[in-house]
Amino acid sequence: MKSFLLALLLASPSMTWAQNAPTDIILRTDGSEVVGRVLTISPVTVSYLPPASADTLRLAAADVFLVRYANGTREVLHPIAPVAGPDKDDLLPGMSDLQRRVQGRQDAARYYTNQAPFWGSLGATLYTGPLLGLIAPAVITTPAVATRNLHAPHPELLADPAYSNAYREEAHRRKRGRAWGGYGVGAGVWVVLIGALVASVP
Structure with a gap:
């Protein structure tokens, strides 16, 4: 004890x-x-x-x-890396590249309203005829849409590569459609005129 x-x-x-x-x-x-x-x-x-x-x-x-x-x-022992904050220069925060491209295409479909390619092709086709008229839409659609003609709702967004590329691609696609649409209307007018002339010959 x-x-x-x-x-x-x-x-x-x-x-x-x-x-x-x-x-x-x-x-x-x-x-x-x-x-x-x-x-x-x-x-x-x-x-x-x-x-x-x-x-x-x-x-x-x-x-x-x-x-x-x-x-x-x-x-x-192991410092924690600081979490990067949002980029103050990013005008589309939180959007992935895919979302930026979709937004660019949607904006171009809505705001690119330039009808000059249509009227240019139509006028050239009516003036020169369907054969020579093919030159007009081919020439009109070769260059990309000029920045001044894009009519982007927020021009500063064109500094974003994904958004800008999608917007320009969609605008150029619509430019081609309008140019060839003008040619189609002009060629159609020629077909109607020639048909009318042929029909009027006794």
Whole structure:
């Protein structure tokens, strides 16, 4: 009995010291905290002694963000990269390239209303006839639509590559359609005139 009491008296100070010993805080990359006295830090592991325990535990160093020591100092193992904020110059924030292209095509279909290719082809075909009239739409549709003729609702959006390419492609497609439409109407007029002339011959 005396020996047991003696052992208890000898153990009590060490237990009290272990419970009251300064502890460090290990902050893991997942946001959780681990309390204990850090013993060693290596590129692979972080060894620490939990409170009121004599067993050394280890954490993977890759899972540890920082260690905040009891004396107030900190040791960062893996700094968290700052999250990039929205680009202030991005006029279509949050939209993917596909969405930007769709928006560009929709805007071109709505706002590109230039009818000059139609009337140009029609006039040239009526003046020169169906055969020579083929030259007009071929010439008109060769160059891309000039920027001044795009009539974009927000010209600043043309600085966005995905939006701009889709808008210009759709505008050029409509330009071709109108030019050849003008030729078709002109050629049709010629067919009607020739048919009328033939029918009037006795």
